[in-house]
Amino acid sequence: MAQNIxxxxxxVMAxxxxxxxVITRNAVYAVLYLIMSLFAVALVFLSLNAPFLALVEIIVYAGAIMVLFLFVVMMLNLQGQRGDEATKRPTRRQMIVPxxxxxxxxxxxxxxxxAGTPAATNAALSDPKLLGELLFTKHYLGVxxxxxxxxxxxxxxxxIGRGGSIPSTMEKPIDDVTH
Amino acid sequence: MGPIGLQHYLVLGAILFVLGVIGIVSRKNAVGILISIELMLNAANINLIAFSRYSNKPIFPTTMPEAAYMDGQVFAIFVIILAACEAAVALAIILNLFNMFGTIEVDDADTMRG
Incomplete structure (x- = not known):
């Protein structure tokens, strides 16, 4: 029953x-919603008796990759100048839903x-130690x-990201007179 | 509500995958497309772990019988590693795109169009 709930x-949350x-047009909001979605998927992993994968999902995906995304989105400043909104403290009403x-x-x-992982068909399923052993023996080539x-x-x-190798003629979009 | 079966997880994975596909075709923003690809990889992860949880017998014989049911989780780890790599390289490409065109709308980067 606990697994059901x-x-x-x-x-539903995922x-x-x-x-x-997918719906939101704001790239920053999209990344933030994606972090929420990753947390929900981590919960799905927990309900599947995979606590190690759930925590890897949160730490690696939501923690590292999404911060990289957020960094790039904010560095490119896609939404135009939003300086005042970024420095303003959020109001109480804005804090409720998040x-x-x-x-x-x-x-x-x-x-x-x-509460421990829900009733397992096989107790070994949720053991991270076994997962590590399997990873470094049977799937060693994959590692x-x-x-x-x-x-x-x-x-x-x-x-690719080094920059400096771009010809100066390419810095502006080339006007295509033919279309 | 009956017990949760494999099909519940497969349906969830399918929904998330389709949402990712919708995101890819509907967005013109390169970062948005990359985000949608991450969504699809996540849906694949759900499927992999669900299959590893509900599989009854190991595909390959192994010396560790109790660990034979965790192959899907190992593959999910590999998928996460690939997603990390792909995100790093793709974001570098997007930065370059922004340097060259001043925008990351994929429709504006049409220099190679015939």
Whole structure:
């Protein structure tokens, strides 16, 4: 029963926040809703007896990748000048919905982590130690390939994002007189 | 409400995946498209972990019988690693796009159009 409640709450929240990611036009709001959606998906992982994956989802996805997104969105300043809005303190009315959502997520995560994972068909399913053993024995080739891919990603990101190699003629969009 | 079965998770994954597809086709903002790709990767993760939870027998025999049911979780970890890499490289490309065109609307970057 606990798994039922957890799953339905998390699923409804995931679908709702993901819809908001697609609907909203503001890129900053989209990223923030995506963080909410990732938390909800982490709860779905918890209901699937995968606590390690749930925490990786929160730490790596919501913590690292989404901050990278937010950094780029804010650096590009896509919404025009919004300086006053960024420095203004939010009013109490603006705090209600995000505060309530965050509180609900916190309560759900704490409750489901402290109550133990719901009835498992196999007790070993939720053991992070076994997951690590499996990862570094049977799927060791995948670990090596992941390392290579991360290295390639780092070098590629550095090379592409380095800047300075762009010809000056390309800095402005080329006016296409033919259309 | 009956017990939660595999199909519940598959339906949730399908809904999130379709929302990601809608985001990709409806957005013209490069960052928005990247966000939608992340949504789709997440939906795939839900499917992988759900299959690993509800699978009855291991696909490959292993020396650790109790860990044989966790293959899906390992694949989900790999998907998250790939998503991290992809996000870093794609954001670098978007920064370059912004430097070249002064915008990240994908419709404005049409220099290569025939």
């Amino acid at each position: 957890l799953f339905y709450l998390a699923a 679908v709702a926040t993901t819809s908001m990611v 505060g309530a959502l965050a509180l609900l997520l916190l309560i759900l995560i704490v409750v489901s982590l402290s 090596k390939l992941s390392g290579i891919i991360l290295l390639i990603g780092t070098i590629g990101g550095l090379h």
